[in-house]
Amino acid sequence: MRLHSGAWWLWALGLATAAGRTTNPLVLGLVLAVAGLVVVTCRANTPWSGTYGVFLKFGLMVIALRVLLHVFLGGTAGPTTLFTLPQVPLPTWARGIRIGGPVTAEGLVFALYQGLLLATILSCVGAANALANPKRLLRSLPAALYEVSVAVVVALTVAPQLVASARSVRKARQLRGDTARGARAIRTMLVPVLEDALDRSLVLAASMDARGYGRTAGISTRDRLLTGTLVLAGLFGFCIGTYGLLADVCVGWPLLAIGGVLAVAGLRVGARRVPRTRYRPDRWTFRAVGVACSGMIAAAALVFSGDPALSPSTVPLQAPELPVVPALAVLLALLPVVIVREA
Secondary structure (H helix, E strand, O other): OOOOHHHHHHHHHHHHHHHHOOOOHHHHHHHHHHHHHHHHHHOOOOOOOOHHHHHHHHHHHHHHHHHHHHHHHOOOOOOOEEEEEEEEOOOHHHOOOOEEEEEEHHHHHHHHHHHHHHHHHHHHHHHHHHHOOHHHHHHHOOHHHHHHHHHHHHHHOHHHHHHHHHHHHHHHHHHOOOOOOOHHHHHHHHHHHHHHHHHHHHHHHHHHHHOOOOOOOOOOHHHHHHHHHHHHHHHHHHHHHHHHHHOOOOOHHHHHHHHHHHHHHHHHHHHHHOOOOOOOOOOOOHHHHHHHHHHHHHHHHHHOOOOHHHOOOEOOEOOOOOOHHHHHHHHHHHHHHHHHHHO
């Protein structure tokens, strides 16, 4: 069943927001499991359906890089020293920075938690890329964002095109009898894969331009200034409101609401610049709303949860505990599996 592409992105962004509110490896592992199960169950047979595995590999690289940076550059200290590296002496103006030195278990666990957090967020973005059709998502965006959205969609298709190009190049090499693996295979595949992926993205951009994407109609200078002022004021309200929420300031929610109203008004006024028609537009059905809400509920549960188990202590080092309510909220994000099977 084809759902609205925006529903998949809202679901994935909700999971990513939930992952960003915790460093508990049990909760992060649960988010990874939920995202993986939904991708395996709900993805269609498309060129970009295999991008989730690529994002998982990037996540593993992020974890390894975060741990290596902690080992060589230091970070969170602790009483349990595992080993000591030779320390490079630095000048006095570089106080607070060190290269080498003692590596503690507490700091290593903290770096592992941070790397797992980043990897989980990457996996949620990969799930959205694997499930949502970027071309159909462009058709659903507000007309005022059409010019920007064309560039964004072309950029979003680079990763799926890289995966599809790598598969085609690997099959072509196997048909020619080239069975090289490892570093040599990467060297021989890198240039043709990048060239093919960029060519496909440029072809997409050219076809979109030929169909009139991003064409604007003439409007008065007053309307253009009004649109820009409303959108900028809305974005400014979003930024200040988000900062207020993160800083636990009471004015966060009002500013966020005012910014949203101004941004919507600017988009409505700016929509007159881009006259367009839609052929078989994607509809927000009850199933699409259910998919989006399942991810948003998980995000809201972790954002407003004050459970201390979401941030397990590393100094002193303690075993993480699974918080019940946030875990149930993350499991609710499995709702797309039921929706797709019943469709």
